[in-house]
Amino acid sequence: MPILVPHARLAALLGETSVRSAAATLGELLAEVERRVGPQDWAWARKATLLVNGRAAHHLGGLRARLEPEDQVWMVLPSAGG
Amino acid sequence: MAGGSHNRYLDVDLGTGAVRVRSFERDELERYLGGRGLGVRLLYDHTDPGLDPYDPRMVLVFAVGPLTGSAAPQSNRFSVTTKSPLTGGLADSHCGGSFATKLKRAGYDALLIRGRSPRPVLLEIEDERVELKDAGHLWGQGTTQTQGALPNRFGKAVIGPAGEHLVRFACIVSDARVAGRGGVGAVMGSKQLKAIVVDGTHKLEPARPEAYKELQKSITKYLLAHPMTGGVLPELGTANLVMTTAGRNIIPTRNFQAGRDLRTPQLSGEKMRDELLAKREGCLHCPVRCGRLVKLQERVTKGPEFETIGLLGNNLGVFDMPDVVRLGELCDDLGLDTISMGNTLGFATELTERGLLSSELAWGDVAAYRAAIERTALREGLGDELAEGTRRLAALHGGADYAIQVKGMELPAYDPRGCVGQGLEYATCNRGGCHIRGSTMFLEATGPVSIDPHSPLAKPELVILQQNLNAAVSSLVMCWFSAYAMIPPPLFRMDPNSLAYRLLMQAMLHSGPIVRVVLGLKAPTKLLWFEKFVTTYAGRDFSMGDLTELGERVFNLERMYNLREGLPPSADTLPARLLQEGTSRSSPAGVPLAGMLSAYYHVRGWDAQGVPRARTLQRLGVRT
């Protein structure tokens, strides 16, 4: 099953650091998460870069991107350092 | 005395004991300013071509910058320049710690060390008093104990057992900060110089006190309000990068065989903050305070930087943060660069797995890694081979295609297959596999903008822009992390899934021609705080154009040094694994280096073979 790894603030809200899902597309997967946290929190939590196997989701069809069982979706926020 | 420099440097011959205070008689300060630029200028001028890094005639240059000793944020750092025992080309490494300010206070812009002492020595400098003292009692001691044995009032720069045993990636330590890369500690060890301590009374005053004070206040305020330098860096330290690099699939995993592990989040900055953080700390006068002190059961110790987590943790399958803390602490104490050490251990583990090397090393085996680190520092058993770094290890046992190094220096914790511009930057970096001489990955994969990390478009131009700016900032010896604050805060507020954001990224992806024009401009204005500080503190009217030209000049002189030392342009490449293998279904290809490289040479004003053209050197005033 595909896995979603949320960014830390969303993980705190969800109470877990990864979510397994049977969703067939990225859109379905995100809708599942939205249902769990509610629309208000989702409004800020979704403002993260969505990466499917390390590639920005919009290069793979956006919310329509199909998910395979081994796929990993990560949500990341800007970072910096060296 | 007003202004940012003393216009003199100290030249110490450890072989003869001769000490000379010398003034800069040519274009050293005028054209190279300080730090990295001054270091390479002095290295070039004071060594004959082809010297071995361990030849007594090799020089080791400690340099500070025009702002060192001021309260300008992120300016109290020093550089160390010499010939690298890893690459045979330029080594320059930078460090925080108290040494920089004290060297400037002693009345010098640089300290040039040559010769080899017949016995272990300590160099003590206090203004004009310069003494070589016996260091027999310190030889063999770790960097913590060595620093502890030296009087507190001094700024200190010391080596550990790794430097004494000429480990090719030995570092120099000052307080808890490290000049880590390129083997500068090994060159210091080859001179039997265990430690340098320095103090002084020569205070410089700002040239335009009111304007400088105002600037200092407003820039501090700006940095503290910025989402990077006032947000994630102070909150999470450099470990803030763990989750982003894992998400991007670019954090080294089992010697770059993969780009993450599902256990990677156990090493995150958030986890360190929530479970281990004791205190934030930082370099002198830096409001960012990105360093960490962490609690380990009974004691408080230095928390690991992102690179240490990436290479000694994730790359080796070590997913327990306290274990990583201890491995990093061990390397610092022995005087080993954590990046090269972790990378070399990863390579040796893969060689072992493939049956090419007989060793105890196995992914996640902390005890085996700990023992190997200790043996490396002392060059015992297998440690004697590990001490040579990945390239030489591959020459002994095979596996060159997956020895993850450039020009002989091991790569840091960003896999360039998910940030191809960073791949070009690695390939062309004058000191070998390094991320902090341009940090193009920030524009591609980790920062608030993401210029398609898998596309080569605009990357040659952006890499050059970043490399030039970096060479300038590190000639001021300011912390490169200040550059992250150059991205305007409103960009951080954009939704990366919005159409506006994607259109902006598309525009940036096609910005190559515009960046080329920018690279050719010499802007007479003062845009950033760097040139404003040089103007108000050092009293030298400095523009943005001066800054970028300085960077380009320094970068080209470094290139000329490498060419003079026989490092061919064919060394501008990446290991086969990174060129040929993908990392996932979504990233199935390696780095498309060849096309980017030829464009890069062209834009730099170099010939097709990668040699700077005479007219380029002339335009920049590079004396060879």
Ligand code: SF4
């Ligand atoms: S940002 Fe961090 S590394 Fe840079 S000067 Fe400040 S404390 Fe030192």
